[in-house]
Amino acid sequence: MFEKEKLSQLKASRENWEEKVLNKSLSKGPESKSEFKTGSGDKIERLYTPEDVADIDYEAEIGYPGQYPFTRGxxxxxxxxxxxxxxxxxxxxxxxxxxxxxxxxxxxxxxxxxxxxxxxxxxxxxxxxxxxxxxxxxxxxxxxxxxxxxxxxxxxxxxxxxxxxxxxxxxxxxxxxxxxxxxxxxxxxxxxxxxxxxxxxxxxxxxxxxxxxxxxxxxxxxxxxxxxxxxxxxxxxxxxxxxxxxxxxxxxxxxxxxxxxxxxxxxxxxxxxxxxxxxxxxxxxxxxxxxxxxxxxxxxxxxxxxxxxxxxxxxxxxxxxxxxxxxxxxxxxxxxxxxxxxxxxxxxxxxxxxxxxxxxxxxxxxxxxxxxxxxxxxxxxxxxxxxxxxxxxxxxxxxxxxxxxxxxxxxxxxxxxxxxxxxxxxxxxxxxxxxxxxxxxxxxxxxxxxxxxxxxxxxSLDRIVVGVNKYQVEEGAPQGLLKVDPIVGEMQKKKIDDVKAMRNNEAVKEKLEALRKACEGTDNVMPFILAAVKEYASLGEICGVMREVFGEYEQAVLL
Known part of the structure; x- marks a missing residue:
């Protein structure tokens, strides 16, 4: 992005700034931390200049919005x-x-x-x-x-x-x-x-x-x-x-x-x-x-x-x-x-x-x-x-x-x-x-x-979270929180019973069996799932068929 001669001049001017301005400031008082880091823990330099982006090709890597490589949107x-x-x-x-x-x-x-x-x-x-x-x-x-x-x-x-x-x-x-x-x-x-x-x-x-x-x-x-x-x-x-x-x-x-x-x-x-x-x-x-x-x-x-x-x-x-x-x-x-x-x-x-x-x-x-x-x-x-x-x-x-x-x-x-x-x-x-x-x-x-x-x-207080490890205050119990009534579970059970009572259970059985065969084969399963859903087959019934055919995942143990 910058000519070599211009970068050389910038380097010299930065070094001059560090010697005559920065060091004078630091001699009066140090910075608040020995090292500054991003939220991810990466080191942040005190100052960024054209030297830090010298290898970036504007058109190839930054470019224009709506245009490859879409860096700008x-x-x-x-x-x-x-x-x-x-x-x-x-x-x-x-x-x-x-x-x-x-x-x-x-x-x-x-x-x-x-x-x-x-x-x-x-x-x-x-x-x-x-x-x-x-x-x-x-x-x-x-x-x-x-x-x-x-x-x-x-x-x-x-x-x-x-x-x-x-x-x-x-x-x-x-x-x-x-x-x-x-x-x-x-x-x-x-x-x-x-x-x-x-x-x-x-x-x-x-x-x-x-x-x-x-x-x-x-x-x-x-x-x-x-x-x-x-x-x-x-x-x-x-x-x-x-x-x-x-x-x-x-x-x-x-x-x-x-x-x-x-x-x-x-x-x-x-x-x-x-x-x-x-x-x-x-x-x-x-x-x-x-x-x-x-x-x-x-x-x-x-x-x-x-x-x-x-x-x-x-x-x-x-x-x-x-x-x-x-x-x-x-x-x-x-x-x-x-x-x-x-x-x-x-x-x-x-x-x-x-x-x-x-x-x-x-x-x-x-x-x-x-x-x-x-x-x-x-x-x-x-x-x-x-x-x-x-x-x-x-x-x-x-x-x-x-x-x-x-x-x-x-x-x-x-x-x-x-x-x-x-x-x-x-x-x-x-x-x-x-x-x-x-x-x-x-x-x-x-x-x-x-x-x-x-x-x-x-x-260790190396990372401050306001209100948690610094600037704490005495607080009362939280008020006005949203609470879900436990009766919701019973209401849902009744809904399922009502649906099963009104639907065509023979048709549901037929669609679930067709889904099973599709899962066992190589057909795209989406049309079969859609057909079962339209007959009011339940989520659990449909996933149950797939569980029987596909099995269940067991998480790896980290050592």
């Missing part, structure tokens, strides 16, 4: 043309109550819905299963049959909204239910817009709501890719998630490296299943965390976008530019929320949301101040939504594209994260790819080590 005008989708993650108690919350959020200006499912739903059990006891409706909405999905989206026209569903192992079933509800509304599948998370590899790595072993899980994912490319073309068929990897304790570079390694595995699986890369890759999307270190996070998003573009073009030979575009949703960091002084979380979330916007996110969810204690109340979720609206309407950061580009620090940090992430991808390639690295426990161990280091820094 995948849209030429970014937020000057359209703001990001403002999604508020919601779902609790019953489908009826969750439906009310969705309608409230839409009325308050939310531009997309994001469905949280309860734990039994996430692992493919109906609410009347013994393992579901005490968990129904607690961390999301329970969806047992198509009837629940009909209630959940009652009065919400599915051709008018974009819906994100945070579901992984049983993603095919919930997507089928969504398609069936749309049909009942008179909306054809080709009009539907939204995303299913559908990222099982990160469940093995960081989250744990898996059901099936890796091979059949990958088959289900590629079946969805194939089905949607033909029948639901506007749907994002996977949201490859670094969010939970970061929540488990990874660094920023690990979040990028491990997430893109998972993305590589999905692309390879789809190609091996006979799909053309440019057929399915444009509908891939990603999901990242927005952590506390604002500038590091901005650089992280830019690095991820650039690295994915290079991977898709150079490794997979993608020809369609849309196949090279890393489109991503961001959620503010749940792991940074504190139960102590919960109002402080409003400020944390605002800074994290700002990082996501400065980094060029396409969609954003802001956590609520009370989520370290309970599911968010209506008041707290309103503040979280208003945070996004204020950033969009009042701060001015949307007025120009990629406003931090050209910062010596931002560009140097973007390159550093890209290089470190690529090192992790290369290591994962060496052991045989992401599924193999997961089975070996390599990725899990790297994250565990980083999480341990982070916690040690908090306990």
């Amino acid at each position: 995948y849209q030429p005008t970014m937020y000057r043309g359209k703001n990001w989708t403002m999604r508020m993650y919601a779902g609790f108690a019953t489908a009826e109550e969750s439906n009310e919350r969705y309608k409230y959020l839409v009325n308050q200006g939310s531009t997309g819905l994001s469905v949280a499912f309860d734990l039994p739903t996430q692992i493919g059990y109906d609410s009347d299963h013994s393992l579901a006891q005490g968990e129904v409706g607690k961390v999301g909405v329970p969806i047992d049959t198509l009837k629940d999905m009909e209630i959940l989206f009652d009065g919400i026209p599915l051709d008018k909204v974009s819906t994100s569903m945070t579901i992984n192992a049983p993603a095919a079933v919930l997507l089928a239910m969504y398609i069936a509800v749309a049909e009942k509304q008179g909306v054809s599948a080709d009009k539907l817009r939204g995303t299913i998370q559908n990222d099982i590899l990160k469940e093995y790595i960081a989250r744990g709501t898996y059901i099936f072993p890796t091979e059949p899980s990958m088959r289900l994912i590629t079946n969805i890719f194939e089905y949607c490319s033909k029948d639901v073309p506007k749907w994002n068929t996977i949201s490859i998630s670094g969010y939970h990897i970061r929540e488990a304790g990874s660094t920023a570079a690990q979040e990028v490296g491990f997430t893109l390694a998972d993305g590589i595995a999905y692309v390879e699986a789809a190609i091996n299943a006979g799909l053309d890369v440019d057929t399915f890759a444009p509908r891939l999307s990603f999901f990242f965390n927005a952590h506390n270190d604002l500038l590091e996070e901005v650089a992280k998003f830019r690095a991820a976008r650039r690295l994915w573009a290079k991977i898709m073009k150079e490794r997979f030979g993608a020809k369609n530019e849309k196949s090279m575009m890393l489109k991503f949703h961001t959620q503010t960091a749940g792991c940074t929320l504190t139960a102590q002084q919960p109002d402080n979380n409003i400020i944390r979330v605002a800074m994290q949301a700002l990082a996501a916007v400065l980094g060029g996110t396409q969609s954003l969810h802001t956590n609520s101040r009370d989520e370290a204690l309970a599911l968010p109340t209506q008041d707290s979720v309103t503040i979280a939504l208003r945070t996004q609206q204020i950033i969009a309407s009042e701060t001015g950061v949307t007025n120009t594209v990629d406003p931090l580009a050209g910062s010596y620090y931002i560009e140097a940090k973007t390159k550093e994260i890209e290089d470190k992430a690529m090192e992790y991808i290369n290591k994962i390639d060496e052991v045989g790819g992401a599924p193999k690295a997961i089975d070996l426990g390599y990725i899990q161990k790297e994250i565990t080590d980083s999480a341990y280091q982070y916690q040690m820094e908090i306990e």
